[in-house]
Amino acid sequence: xxxxxxxxxxxxxxxxxxxxxxxxxxxxxxxxxxxxxxxxxxxxxxxxxxxxxxxxxxxxxxxxxxxxxxxxxxxxxxxxxxxxxxxxxxxxxxxxxxxxxxxxxxxxxxxxxxxxxxxxxxxxxxxxxxxxxxxxxxxxxxxxxxxxxxxxxxxxxxxxxxxxxxxxxxxxxxxxxxxxxxxxxxxxxxxxxxxxxxxxxxxxxxxxxxxxxxxxxxxxxxxxxxxxxxxxxxxxxxxxxxxxxxxxxxxxxxxxxxxxxxxxxx
Ligand code: NI
Numbered sequence: 593x594x595x596x597x598x599x600x601x602x603x604x605x606x607x608x609x610x611x612x613x614x615x616x617x618x619x620x621x622x623x624x625x626x627x628x629x630x631x632x633x634x635x636x637x638x639x640x641x642x643x644x645x646x647x648x649x650x651x652x653x654x655x656x657x658x659x660x661x662x663x664x665x666x667x668x669x670x671x672x673x674x675x676x677x678x679x680x681x682x683x684x685x686x687x688x689x690x691x692x693x694x695x696x697x698x699x700x701x702x703x704x705x706x707x708x709x710x711x712x713x714x715x716x717x718x719x720x721x722x723x724x725x726x727x728x729x730x731x732x733x734x735x736x737x738x739x740x741x742x743x744x745x746x747x748x749x750x751x752x753x754x755x756x757x758x759x760x761x762x763x764x765x766x767x768x769x770x771x772x773x774x775x776x777x778x779x780x781x782x783x784x785x786x787x788x789x790x791x792x793x794x795x796x797x798x799x800x801x802x803x804x805x806x807x808x809x810x811x812x813x814x815x816x817x818x819x820x821x822x823x824x825x826x827x828x829x830x831x832x833x834x835x836x837x838x839x840x841x842x843x844x845x846x847x848x849x850x851x852x853x854x855x856x857x858x
Contacts, residue, residue: 593623594819594834595841596812598684598720598746598766598794601627601648602637605798605809613811614645620813623647623838626845628684628720628746630655632666635673642678649845651681651720653708656688656701667707674715680845682712683720684746687733690725702733709737718848719743721763727754734761742848744792747800752782759790764844766794769802769810772821783825792844793818793837 601610617625627642628651629635638650652673654662673679685708687701712719721743723730727750734741738761745758746766755765765786770776783791793815795801801810802817819833826833 593838594621594793594812594815595838596622596625596795596815597744597792597841597845598628598768599625599797599812600630600634600799601625601641601797602634603798614641614648617812618647621834622812622815624649624841625812626651626680626720628681629653630684631658632661632669635670639673639676639679642676649678649680650676651683652676652679653681653683653685653720654704655684655722656686656705657691659701659704662704667711670708671711671714674711674717679717681718681720681743682708682715683743684722685709685719686722687726687730688722688724689729698729702729705733706736709733709741712743713737713740716848718844720766721745722747724749727751731757734758734763742844744844746794747796748779748782751778752785755782755786759786764790764792764840766792767818767822768794768796769800769806769814769818771825772802772817773806774803780821780825783822788826788828788833788836789840791822791833791837792841793822793834 625648627638627648629638635652642648642650742762744764744766747768748765771779795810795812797810801808802814819830823830823833
C-alpha cells in the first residue's frame with residue numbers, strides 16, 4: 593500500500609471528477625492520503641474530505657503565500673481544528689521567498705510560520721513544511737523549536753547536506769514528482785544519500801506530475817513513478833520503497849500525535 597502524504601484534492605482542477613478519482617484510490621493501492629490545507633478555506637475543505645473518505649486525513653494550516661488570510665480570529669479557528677480526530681498535522685506552513693521579495697511581507701511570513709509552529713508544539717502534531725528559496729531562515733526558525741517538533745520538509749529542493757541536518761533534527765524529507773525529472777540532479781543525490789527510513793512519498797497534486805506525465809494534472813495514482821525513481825537511486829525494489837515509506841508516514845503522522853502534549857487522542 594502507498595501512503596500519499598501531500599495532496600490538494602480540494603483544488604478546483606478536481607471539481608469535475610473528485611469523487612470518481614478519490615473513490616478509486618484504494619483499488620490503485622493508495623491506502624492513505626493526507627489532504628493538506630494551504631489557506632483557511634482549503635483547511636476547511638481538507639476537513640470535509642477527511643470526513644467523507646475514511647482513508648483521507650487532513651492537515652490544517654496556512655501556506656506562506658496565503659498568510660494574508662490569517663488574523664487572530666482565523667488563527668483561533670485553526671487552533672480549534674487541531675483537536676479533530678482526523679487531523680494528523682499542521683500544514684502546510686513555512687516560507688516562500690521565491691514569490692515574495694519584499695522584506696516586510698517576508699517578515700509577516702516568518703511571524704505566521706512561528707505562530708503555527710507553536711500551534712504544533714501545543715497540539716503535539718507534526719508539521720508539514722513548505723520552504724522555497726528560504727533555506728537559511730527556515731532552518732533558523734525551526735531551530736527555535738528544536739526537540740519539540742517533528743515533521744516533513746515537503747517537496748524538498750535544497751542540498752543533501754541540509755537534508756542530513758534536518759534529519760538530524762528529527763525531520764523527514766518529502767519526495768515527489770521532481771525526482772523523476774531529468775534535470776533533478778541535486779534531489780536524486782539527496783535521495784541516494786539520506787536514510788530510507790526518513791523518506792516520504794507525496795504528489796502535491798494537482799501540481800508536480802512525475803515523468804512521463806510532467807506538465808499534466810497530477811494525482812496519487814502516479815506515485816509508483818516516483819517510488820520507481822527512488823528505488824533506482826537506492827538500489828532496492830519499488831515495492832520495498834512503498835513499504836518503507838508507508839511505515840515512515842505511519843510513524844510520523846500516527847505515532848507522533850499528541851504524545852508530546854500529553855493530551856489524549858480522541
Ligand atoms: Ni502543497
